[in-house]
Amino acid sequence: MVFQSYALFPHMTVRKNVGFGLAMRGIKGAEADRRIDEALALVRLGSQAEKLPGQLSGGQQQRVAIARAVVIRPPVVLMDEPLSNLDAKLRLEMRAEIRGIHDQIGSTTIYVTHDQDEALSLADRIVVMSQGRIMQIGTPEDLYQRPAHAEVADFMGFRTRLAGRVVSVSGEEVLIEAAGARLAGIARDALKPGDAAVLSVRPEDLVAVDEGEGIPAVVSNMEYRGRAFFGLAHAGDGSELFFRADSHLPRGVAAKLQPAAGRALVFRGEAQ
Amino acid sequence: MSGPSLGTRLAARGIDGTTLLVLPGIAVMVALFVYPFLYGIVDSLTPKDGVWYSNYTRFFSDRFQYGTIAATLWLALPVTILNLALALPIAFRVRLMNRQRLLTTILVLPVTLGTVFVADGLLTFLGPQGWFNRTLILVGLLDAPVKLTNNYWGVFASLLITGFPFAFLLTLSYVTGIDPAIEQAAATLGAKPRQRFMRVFLPLLVPGLAVTFCLSFVQAFAVFPSAVLLGAPAGATRVISIAAYQAAFEQYDHSMGTAIAIIMGVVELVIVVAVLGLRSFFYRGPAGGTKG
Numbered sequence: 001m002v003f004q005s006y007a008l009f010p011h012m013t014v015r016k017n018v019g020f021g022l023a024m025r026g027i028k029g030a031e032a033d034r035r036i037d038e039a040l041a042l043v044r045l046g047s048q049a050e051k052l053p054g055q056l057s058g059g060q061q062q063r064v065a066i067a068r069a070v071v072i073r074p075p076v077v078l079m080d081e082p083l084s085n086l087d088a089k090l091r092l093e094m095r096a097e098i099r100g101i102h103d104q105i106g107s108t109t110i111y112v113t114h115d116q117d118e119a120l121s122l123a124d125r126i127v128v129m130s131q132g133r134i135m136q137i138g139t140p141e142d143l144y145q146r147p148a149h150a151e152v153a154d155f156m157g158f159r160t161r162l163a164g165r166v167v168s169v170s171g172e173e174v175l176i177e178a179a180g181a182r183l184a185g186i187a188r189d190a191l192k193p194g195d196a197a198v199l200s201v202r203p204e205d206l207v208a209v210d211e212g213e214g215i216p217a218v219v220s221n222m223e224y225r226g227r228a229f230f231g232l233a234h235a236g237d238g239s240e241l242f243f244r245a246d247s248h249l250p251r252g253v254a255a256k257l258q259p260a261a262g263r264a265l266v267f268r269g270e271a272q
Numbered sequence: 273m274s275g276p277s278l279g280t281r282l283a284a285r286g287i288d289g290t291t292l293l294v295l296p297g298i299a300v301m302v303a304l305f306v307y308p309f310l311y312g313i314v315d316s317l318t319p320k321d322g323v324w325y326s327n328y329t330r331f332f333s334d335r336f337q338y339g340t341i342a343a344t345l346w347l348a349l350p351v352t353i354l355n356l357a358l359a360l361p362i363a364f365r366v367r368l369m370n371r372q373r374l375l376t377t378i379l380v381l382p383v384t385l386g387t388v389f390v391a392d393g394l395l396t397f398l399g400p401q402g403w404f405n406r407t408l409i410l411v412g413l414l415d416a417p418v419k420l421t422n423n424y425w426g427v428f429a430s431l432l433i434t435g436f437p438f439a440f441l442l443t444l445s446y447v448t449g450i451d452p453a454i455e456q457a458a459a460t461l462g463a464k465p466r467q468r469f470m471r472v473f474l475p476l477l478v479p480g481l482a483v484t485f486c487l488s489f490v491q492a493f494a495v496f497p498s499a500v501l502l503g504a505p506a507g508a509t510r511v512i513s514i515a516a517y518q519a520a521f522e523q524y525d526h527s528m529g530t531a532i533a534i535i536m537g538v539v540e541l542v543i544v545v546a547v548l549g550l551r552s553f554f555y556r557g558p559a560g561g562t563k564g
Contacts, residue, residue, distance in 0.1 A: 019462050
């Protein structure tokens with residue numbers, strides 16, 4: 001088990017920390033030394049073996065925790081948000097490293113996270129849970145492109161959720177009326193005209209347009225994120241819309257927002 | 273060539289206008305601690321008659337006097353060790369409880385009572401006609417009352433009751449200061465409860481227990497009211513504070529009284545330094561979660 005707070009034994013050296021599980025199993029002497037060295041080499045901490053945890057950086061401490069967990073060769077390793085206490089850059093490095101360690105040791109790893117990027121980049125299989133219930137199990141591609149529930153879609157980055165009513169259905173394509181506009185989306189549930197429905201769309205797929213059909217909204221906030229501008233706007237009924245634009249729109253300006261074709265998903269039910 | 277000004281150089285070493293804020297604190301320390309202490313040393317070295325160190329030679333050549341050191345240690349050390357031995361498991365249990373507040377309040381209550389009140393209560397409770405003896409006789413465990421007051425055991429019980437809350441509260445704060453995830457980590461690595469205690473908790477607790485020991489010991493070593501009220505002040509529980517009291521207020525030799533008080537302080541110091549010295553063999557960093 002790898003803990004969010006590392007939970008290293010502060011009074012033991014790195015070597016003793018890693019060797020603790022072996023000692024508890026009665027593995028001693030040369031065999032223990034060999035396995036500790038192996039585990040430390042795996043996390044590239046061989047040179048820090050005689051230090052105390054307090055003398056290491058956060059990333060190094062978490063690597064010690066990983067070495068300590070895998071040295072006993074458990075069939076399953078549980079990692080409980082192991083990167084939450086690290087800064088953004090270190091998190092990216094450690095993420096790749098954890099995947100590498102997993103591939104080398106071959107134990108099944110259950111990795112708990114709230115970060116969809118982490119889930120997508122690390123997992124072979126993702127289980128999305130909400131309120132203690134499993135919502136969907138699938139590969140990262142599955143979940144990213146075809147979330148089965150509005151909650152899963154929310155976790156996968158479909159930040160805008162608009163409640164409305166189904167107007168017409170033709171095959172997979174659904175037309176719904178929401179936030180003062182008629183919007184086309186891909187049905188993820190069986191729907192018929194008149195049903196209450198939720199349209200979910202990612203910020204990068206909801207674009208501010210100059211002409212044509214779109215949700216009328218008022219810009220409340222804009223952020224520059226390098227490649228494009230991302231913003232928050234409010235529709236007439238108060239719905240929050242997370243959208244993308246090519247230029248900076250001042251606060252208070254009226255805009256039309258259009259979901260990119262085939263990118264919006266429609267689920268049955270009321271918005272929460 | 274001109275270097276930085278004196279003010280700048282002092283500031284670089286952390287000395288500037290705000291440093292003056294320590295002055296009130298220093299004044300209080302000097303007035304209430306340093307001056308009386310130095311006064312006491314000088315007082316003890318200016319005896320009524322004889323050379324400057326004659327108070328000390330008198331103390332250490334009279335068995336009735338130097339014997340009080342052993343008598344006091346014989347009370348204070350077992351009481352302190354027993355208090356710690358009781359406080360540790362109870363603190364471990366309380367750590368896991370939901371009603372921690374209530375239990376802690378009950379356990380701490382004796383602190384508010386004061387030593388004289390506790391001594392007086394115990395005098396009745398443990399006396400020949402007290403509940404303790406009566407109950408044991410009623411149950412049939414005893415034929416005749418055991419003598420528990422006006423001897424060593426009376427003082428022992430009183431010190432235990434008044435000293436326990438301190439030991440317990442300090443121990444509890446050290447025990448709860450250990451990140452619970454550390455114990456879970458040890459458990460998932462296969463450590464049984466006994467191994468978790470011996471290899472994880474105890475090493476992390478030793479520094480705190482050493483401090484608790486020192487504070488409890490100093491408190492017990494200075495025993496006075498219960499040694500007089502519950503003990504045998506002329507015999508087994510003639511503790512060193514009684515000797516100092518008698519010299520100063522019964523023989524009106526304040527110089528001798530001060531000398532005994534200083535000897536008392538030195539004995540405490542020796543024990544405290546020894547315990548804290550042993551502590552340095554153990555890990556002394558934070559025992560919580562280590563975050564980067």
